[in-house]
Amino acid sequence: MASATDPIRRLVLAFSRLPGIGEKTATRLTFFVLNGPPEVARELSAALADVRERVRFCSVCCNLTEADPCRFCADPRRDDRLVCVVESVPSLLAIERTGEFRGRYHVLHGVISPLDGVGPEQLRLKELVARVALGVDEVIVATNPSVEGEATALYIQRLMRPLGVRMTRIASGVSVGSDLEYADQATLGRALSARREM
Amino acid sequence: MFLREIGWTGFRNLETCAIELDGGFNVFEGDNGQGKTNLLEAVYWLATLRPLRATRLQELIRFGERRCAVTGRIVLDGLEHRLEARIEEGERQCLRELKACRPAEYFGALAVVLFTPDDVGLVRGPPGDRRRYLDRAVFTGRPAHLADVLAYQRALAARNELLRTSEDVALHASFEAALAGPARRLLTARATYLERLTPFFVDAFRGITGLEAPPGLSYRPSLAPGAEDALAEQWAAERERDRERGFTGKGPHADDFGLALGERSARLYASQGQQRALVLALKIAEIRLLEAFFGLTPVLLLDDVSSELDAERNARLFELLHGFRGQVLITTTEARHVQTPDAAREFRVEAGRVTRVQASPSAATVDVS
Numbered sequence: 001m002a003s004a005t006d007p008i009r010r011l012v013l014a015f016s017r018l019p020g021i022g023e024k025t026a027t028r029l030t031f032f033v034l035n036g037p038p039e040v041a042r043e044l045s046a047a048l049a050d051v052r053e054r055v056r057f058c059s060v061c062c063n064l065t066e067a068d069p070c071r072f073c074a075d076p077r078r079d080d081r082l083v084c085v086v087e088s089v090p091s092l093l094a095i096e097r098t099g100e101f102r103g104r105y106h107v108l109h110g111v112i113s114p115l116d117g118v119g120p121e122q123l124r125l126k127e128l129v130a131r132v133a134l135g136v137d138e139v140i141v142a143t144n145p146s147v148e149g150e151a152t153a154l155y156i157q158r159l160m161r162p163l164g165v166r167m168t169r170i171a172s173g174v175s176v177g178s179d180l181e182y183a184d185q186a187t188l189g190r191a192l193s194a195r196r197e198m
Numbered sequence: 199m200f201l202r203e204i205g206w207t208g209f210r211n212l213e214t215c216a217i218e219l220d221g222g223f224n225v226f227e228g229d230n231g232q233g234k235t236n237l238l239e240a241v242y243w244l245a246t247l248r249p250l251r252a253t254r255l256q257e258l259i260r261f262g263e264r265r266c267a268v269t270g271r272i273v274l275d276g277l278e279h280r281l282e283a284r285i286e287e288g289e290r291q292c293l294r295e296l297k298a299c300r301p302a303e304y305f306g307a308l309a310v311v312l313f314t315p316d317d318v319g320l321v322r323g324p325p326g327d328r329r330r331y332l333d334r335a336v337f338t339g340r341p342a343h344l345a346d347v348l349a350y351q352r353a354l355a356a357r358n359e360l361l362r363t364s365e366d367v368a369l370h371a372s373f374e375a376a377l378a379g380p381a382r383r384l385l386t387a388r389a390t391y392l393e394r395l396t397p398f399f400v401d402a403f404r405g406i407t408g409l410e411a412p413p414g415l416s417y418r419p420s421l422a423p424g425a426e427d428a429l430a431e432q433w434a435a436e437r438e439r440d441r442e443r444g445f446t447g448k449g450p451h452a453d454d455f456g457l458a459l460g461e462r463s464a465r466l467y468a469s470q471g472q473q474r475a476l477v478l479a480l481k482i483a484e485i486r487l488l489e490a491f492f493g494l495t496p497v498l499l500l501d502d503v504s505s506e507l508d509a510e511r512n513a514r515l516f517e518l519l520h521g522f523r524g525q526v527l528i529t530t531t532e533a534r535h536v537q538t539p540d541a542a543r544e545f546r547v548e549a550g551r552v553t554r555v556q557a558s559p560s561a562a563t564v565d566v567s
């Protein structure tokens with residue numbers, strides 16, 4: 001009889017809490033970990049433990065990183081006068097992959113979403129204001145073209161107004177409702193270079 | 199464009215099966231409650247990824263089942279396309295040419311125009327019915343309209359939530375501006391559609407009724423028309439009143455369109471017969487517009503229509519249908535009520551089972567010739 005702490009059921013349950021994974025996939029993964037080469041399980045559990053232990057927020061841009069400042073903030077060849085605001089680390093990585101952008105980043109870790117109970121105070125906005133006040137020429141807002149992404153961009157624009165910084169928004173080459181994460185590199189690259197004044 | 203084959207599994211009360219359709223007339227006969235409307239809903243779902251009557255996707259799934267799927271082979275410009283629309287784990291999924299895709303990539307192979315007995319209520323019914331009708335009609339020729347409708351609904355819900363929970367003026371203004379984008383696109387698409395529809399509508403109405411007063415169509419916006427900024431400003435001005443109400447009072451979600459006969463409002467003055475003629479003219483105009491502007495000949499779905507029309511208008515309808523070049527799917531309780539061409543393919547619908555009624559030998563000979 002399986003008890004509540006049955007290790008197999010526990011792992012199935014743990015996997016099935018991950019996004020995009022249903023019970024069937026969770027069961028398959030569990031039995032792979034159980035029956036596959038032992039180093040798979042060892043590496044997985046070590047990596048899981050590490051990721052929460054060693055990863056923290058970059059004190060400059062709020063990116064997730066082991067070293068502080070993160071590699072984008074530490075790179076001396078990048079342009080300090082240009083800051084690209086993204087909603088998540090996957091968005092940052094998607095923009096980085098285009099190879100079009102050589103400025104700095106700022107990660108909000110979400111967008112304002114009244115329907116999900118997320119207000120401005122839950123995002124890394126204070127950090128952004130403090131950074132821009134120290135001297136930045138242009139802020140590019142690259143939140144997703146969703147309703148919440150648009151509203152967040154407009155909110156940031158209002159926040160920045162007293163600072164007199166140039167504000168731009170990436171062009172809407174990315175279709176409405178889609179995530180930057182899934183946009184192809186060419187489209188995203190074009191959206192960046194065709195950004196417009198806000 | 200026509201549906202060569204349609205199949206379903208786990209959809210409403212329909213038993214799993216696939217049927218081959220005729221490129222012209224197809225008649226589905228069966229008593230009430232057997233699944234005729236469900237069958238048309240399956241076609242509608244395949245074409246639009248939206249239920250016809252249900253408010254929740256879950257209602258489409260057969261009682262006791264967990265998933266459903268409708269598949270179709272569509273012939274368009276001589277090429278066969280394959281569509282599949284499913285509900286899996288409560289989520290809508292669509293496949294084109296057997297590959298999962300986004301809705302934006304899915305639409306385009308199949309367009310439908312639906313006639314149901316409920317349509318007669320359009321003239322006198324609540325504004326919500328007319329808005330839904332209008333958005334569905336716009337969508338048929340402009341699939342991107344769906345994305346705008348969904349974005350608008352989401353932005354509207356977000357603003358309504360803010361009205362209850364936040365005093366942050368900058369935050370309100372940001373969401374009002376975000377609401378203005380999809381609102382503007384919705385308003386433009388609706389207005390353009392009605393403007394283009396009007397000449398076809400006037401023509402169709404004259405065709406049905408002869409010499410009656412010319413009918414009119416007009417959009418009735420609740421916000422003064424304008425650019426995005428102008429819309430956002432009006433919401434800002436309404437903010438206090440909306441906060442008291444607890445929801446957004448004005449916007450495309452509160453608009454209406456009016457039908458008129460001459461100078462008079464059809465809602466107030468049209469007779470029962472005139473109302474039916476107006477609705478019929480709207481539908482015919484919808485088809486003509488699709489043909490004229492988009493080169494699209496939609497598949498017509500007629501649900502139990504003859505039961506709602508008097509003999510004369512019924513005859514008119516079928517006269518018009520006979521002149522229609524595309525595919526038609528008709529449901530009826532009695533095959534003899536519908537005046538279909540001899541070559542029509544007949545099916546019986548009984549307790550969710552759909553079977554082909556084999557043509558009599560003499561009819562088969564005619565078929566071959």
Ligand SMILES: Nc1ncnc2c1ncn2[C@@H]1O[C@H](COP(=O)(O)OP(=O)(O)O)[C@@H](O)[C@H]1O
Binds near residue numbers: 228232
């Ligand atoms: N999700 C569902 N699962 C099983 N049966 C359903 C479902 N939804 C509706 N039905 C049944 O379908 C029947 C109605 O079918 P319908 O197509 O409206 O009939 P009609 O032939 O009169 O148009 C009813 O018996 C109803 O119970």
Ligand SMILES: [Mg+2]
Binds near residue numbers: 231234235236501502
């Ligand atoms: Mg019915």
Ligand SMILES: [Zn+2]
Binds near residue numbers: 061063071073
């Ligand atoms: Zn950093």
